[in-house]
Each structure stands twice: as C-alpha cells, then as structure tokens.
Amino acid sequence: MNDYRYYLDNGIFDIQKGNFKNAIDNLNKSIEIKNDFEIAYFYRAAAYQAMERFDEAMLDYTKAIQINEKMTDAYYNRARIVLSRKDIKNPDISSAVEDLEKALQLDEKFIDALYAMAAAHKKLGNYATALTYLEKLLDIEPEAINARAFKKLLLQKYLKKN
Numbered sequence: 001m002n003d004y005r006y007y008l009d010n011g012i013f014d015i016q017k018g019n020f021k022n023a024i025d026n027l028n029k030s031i032e033i034k035n036d037f038e039i040a041y042f043y044r045a046a047a048y049q050a051m052e053r054f055d056e057a058m059l060d061y062t063k064a065i066q067i068n069e070k071m072t073d074a075y076y077n078r079a080r081i082v083l084s085r086k087d088i089k090n091p092d093i094s095s096a097v098e099d100l101e102k103a104l105q106l107d108e109k110f111i112d113a114l115y116a117m118a119a120a121h122k123k124l125g126n127y128a129t130a131l132t133y134l135e136k137l138l139d140i141e142p143e144a145i146n147a148r149a150f151k152k153l154l155l156q157k158y159l160k161k162n
Contacts, residue, residue, distance in 0.1 A: 004034035008043070015047055023047040038067040042074055054081050075103040076113050083120055096120050109140050115147060122150075127158040 001007070007030035014023035027044040034040070045060030061078040064071050079099035082091050097120050103113040114137040121130035134151045137144055155161045 002033060004030040004037065004040070006030075007033070008037075008040050011040070011047070012043055015043060015050070018050075020047040020051050036067055038064040038071055038074075041067065042071060045074070045077065049077065049081060054085055054087075057081060070106055072103050072106040072110065072113075075099040075106070076110065076116065079103070079113075079116055079120070083116060083123070093120050093123050097124075111137055111141055111144065114140075115144075115150070118147075118150060122154065122158070127154050130154055131159065 007026045011023045011026035011030060014020070014026060024044055024047050027040050027047065030037070030040040031044070041060045041064040045057040045064065048054070048057035048060060058078060058081060061071075061074040061081075064074045065078075076099070079096040082093065082096040082099075085091055097117065100113050100117045100120060103110055104117065107113070114133050118130040118133040118137070121127070121133065131151060131154050134147050134154070137147045138151070141147070
C-alpha cells in the first residue's frame, strides 16, 4: 500500500481506540510516503502526548506548525504540554504564552486556549492578566463553571477582592 491517507486514517482510528503504539506505526508509514502533510505529524504528536512521550510530541507539533502555521490546535497542545509537565522543574511558561497567543490570533473564541492563557498568567504571577482572559472566556461561555471558579479564586486569594 502506497497511499499516505490509508495509513493516516488507520492512525487516527487507532488513536480513537486508544491504541497509540499502532497509531504511531501507521502515522510513521503515512509520513514515510508523504512527509510534508501536517495532519500526520499532528496526530502522531497527539499519540505521543497520550503516551506521555512529551519531547517527541513537542517535536511533531513543531513540525506540523512549520508545515502549516495555522495549526491552531498544535499551538494549543504544545502550550498544554509545557503547562502540565511535572518532569521539568522550571518549564518555559513564556513559550506556552506565545503559543497560546498564536492560537488565539487564529481563533479568538478558543475557550480552552483562553483558560490555558489564564492558567499560564497565574503561574507567572500576572493575576490581573489571568482575570482578563477568564472574563473574555466568560463573555463567550457564561456558564463555564471551571472558569467561574478560577475567577473567584483569583479575586479572593490573589487580588483580595470580594
């Protein structure tokens, strides 16, 4: 079989089934046939991310972005890895902020990116900025319970407002 889409589709199917090793094998074959298709790199990165092989995931998200700089979810997922890794003592939060800014340039109503941006700014100690992102999120999705709770925490604990 010499059709990159066949292996891509099988890789995506494997990811949906939670069979990440098979997904990576299929996506590797897809990339061997067509190495300039960002979607294969994106899904291989997602499989690596699910397996907590974060360095490989970061490389593939970066490759997907190099091929197509409008890969909103690749910027978001790369930022999420930086913000959630426990195995790195001092993660580069500013790189996560840059990725989230790019994702939000591409989709200003990207709820998850707005929330992640608030979390990143909280980690940086920029509580008022974090609050701004939560307010943008709540303007779009007023019933976002996690964002409401996060906003309340910022106001009461960090900004000392009732």
